[in-house]
Amino acid sequence: MIRTENLVKSFNDRIVLNNITTVFEQGKTNLIIGQSGSGKTVLLKSLVGLHPIDSGSIYYDDVCFSDLNFKDLKRIRKDIGMIFQGGALLDSSTVEDNVKLPLDLFTNQTEEEKLERVNFCLNRVELLNANQRYPAEISGGMVKRVAIARAIVLNPKYLFCDEPNSGLDPVTSCVIDNLIKEITQEYQITTIINTHDMNSVMEIGDKIVYIHKGNKWWEGSNDDILRSDNKELNEFVFASAMAKRAKLATL
Amino acid sequence: MRFFEFLGKYYILMTKVFSKPEKIKIYRKRILFEVEALGFNSIGIAAIISIFMGAVVTLQMSINLESPFIPQVLIGYATREVMIMEFSSTVVALILAGKVGSNIASEIGTMRITEQIDALEIMGVNSAGYLILPKIIATVLFFPFLTILSIGIGCAGGYFVAMFTGIMNPDTYIDGLKMDFKPFSITYSLIKTAVFAAIITSISGFYGYYAKGNSLEVGKASTKAVVVSSITILIFNLIITQLILIG
Numbered sequence: 001m002i003r004t005e006n007l008v009k010s011f012n013d014r015i016v017l018n019n020i021t022t023v024f025e026q027g028k029t030n031l032i033i034g035q036s037g038s039g040k041t042v043l044l045k046s047l048v049g050l051h052p053i054d055s056g057s058i059y060y061d062d063v064c065f066s067d068l069n070f071k072d073l074k075r076i077r078k079d080i081g082m083i084f085q086g087g088a089l090l091d092s093s094t095v096e097d098n099v100k101l102p103l104d105l106f107t108n109q110t111e112e113e114k115l116e117r118v119n120f121c122l123n124r125v126e127l128l129n130a131n132q133r134y135p136a137e138i139s140g141g142m143v144k145r146v147a148i149a150r151a152i153v154l155n156p157k158y159l160f161c162d163e164p165n166s167g168l169d170p171v172t173s174c175v176i177d178n179l180i181k182e183i184t185q186e187y188q189i190t191t192i193i194n195t196h197d198m199n200s201v202m203e204i205g206d207k208i209v210y211i212h213k214g215n216k217w218w219e220g221s222n223d224d225i226l227r228s229d230n231k232e233l234n235e236f237v238f239a240s241a242m243a244k245r246a247k248l249a250t251l
Numbered sequence: 252m253r254f255f256e257f258l259g260k261y262y263i264l265m266t267k268v269f270s271k272p273e274k275i276k277i278y279r280k281r282i283l284f285e286v287e288a289l290g291f292n293s294i295g296i297a298a299i300i301s302i303f304m305g306a307v308v309t310l311q312m313s314i315n316l317e318s319p320f321i322p323q324v325l326i327g328y329a330t331r332e333v334m335i336m337e338f339s340s341t342v343v344a345l346i347l348a349g350k351v352g353s354n355i356a357s358e359i360g361t362m363r364i365t366e367q368i369d370a371l372e373i374m375g376v377n378s379a380g381y382l383i384l385p386k387i388i389a390t391v392l393f394f395p396f397l398t399i400l401s402i403g404i405g406c407a408g409g410y411f412v413a414m415f416t417g418i419m420n421p422d423t424y425i426d427g428l429k430m431d432f433k434p435f436s437i438t439y440s441l442i443k444t445a446v447f448a449a450i451i452t453s454i455s456g457f458y459g460y461y462a463k464g465n466s467l468e469v470g471k472a473s474t475k476a477v478v479v480s481s482i483t484i485l486i487f488n489l490i491i492t493q494l495i496l497i498g
Binding site: 077 | 273274277365366372373375
């Protein structure tokens with residue numbers, strides 16, 4: 001479980017996140033949604049410590065993440081997996097080496113054990129026969145799968161995904177969404193996904209936090225969204241005519 | 252003011268670069284990879300430039316020292332001294348600042364803007380150490396070999412000129428190469444090369460590591476890395492020469 005209390009973050013006196021207090025639950029896919037520029041990426045990067053926060057607190061279970069020193073921070077990072085928007089695979093390493101890197105750095109396993117784990121994770125994301133290929137030689141969907149495999153190779157307790165569906169076709173997006181949801185439930189991970197893909201919201205949004213102009217505007221589940229009368233949320237989620245018709249039909 | 256900001260950020264980065272590695276074995280692998288990428292792949296350009304420079308220096312010397320009062324053996328001697336004292340260390344380092352420096356800055360800069368460095372940080376990896384330290388070690392260890400190679404090839408270039416143009420007797424040129432040889436000159440040249448290697452990789456790594464924005468910014472970072480590395484090499488050339496040769 002990850003909890004934030006009165007989280008504030010600003011850049012050059014411009015407040016980007018204003019008093020965000022929320023809880024992201026374990027074993028659930030927690031979604032952060034909001035318009036472009038609303039502050040959701042800043043929130044995600046603040047949660048993993050890539051952006052130092054101005055005030056407030058971030059708790060990873062009972063540990064106050066925002067107060068940790070460098071050494072303790074390093075220790076907790078081994079429990080964190082992150083999938084970046086573009087995959088962020090190391091260009092000069094093969095698929096296998098990318099997934100193996102955390103094992104090389106933080107475990108004392110033998111080469112055979114490491115390869116076994118790498119192959120297990122690549123099988124888990126249904127990526128076969130790509131071990132020796134470089135990131136430039138595989139498709140966008142495959143890059144995302146490799147990124148997921150790398151993120152889960154150390155059995156993380158917390159998984160962060162920054163727009164995992166961006167640039168993917170609807171079918172591949174669904175596959176990636178379902179994969180993340182399955183992994184979350186299977187390993188009881190606290191997963192936080194930053195997205196503005198409404199399919200993801202409706203399909204896998206166990207808990208949704210809507211960020212509007214740097215404020216937490218609304219939170220609830222994907223079922224709650226259909227019944228919500230929050231004006232800004234409805235304008236965002238049901239922006240298209242088709243989505244509006246779908247909501248009316250559901251109600 | 253910006254100079255002091257640069258110094259401060261450079262110092263902070265270097266403390267991260269030289270902090271204890273996560274696993275020595277991984278760094279050893281990366282050092283070998285960088286020796287090939289930054290060292291072996293620079294042999295060609297260093298060799299081509301050295302052979303032509305050695306040839307040109309020999310030609311220039313023979314034209315400028317054409318006098319019955321100056322023995323021809325001095326042409327070989329002068330070529331050797333030019334190659335050892337300045338060309339094979341300083342000029343080759345300036346050329347490598349262009350080739351290797353821009354390579355490092357653009358590689359690390361691209362990793363920064365495509366969030367590869369963030370990914371390493373999230374994993375708990377000291378990204379600065381992981382990316383920059385192996386490059387520094389690889390170049391500091393390998394560039395001195397390039398210098399030795401450059402000295403040898405440069406002197407050979409002069410020999411070929413003597414042999415094929417007939418401007419002087421090749422045997423006299425060889426005698427000149429052997430004349431009054433001080434082994435310390437080689438030590439001086441190698442010390443300079445090692446310092447220049449550290450300058451090129453650390454400054455280029457710095458500009459790449461702090462690159463932000465888009466590919467345009469990476470290009471700018473790469474250019475800055477080459478310019479600043481080159482100027483720093485020239486300044487340190489003066490300082491090291493003063494310290495070692497004049498004392």
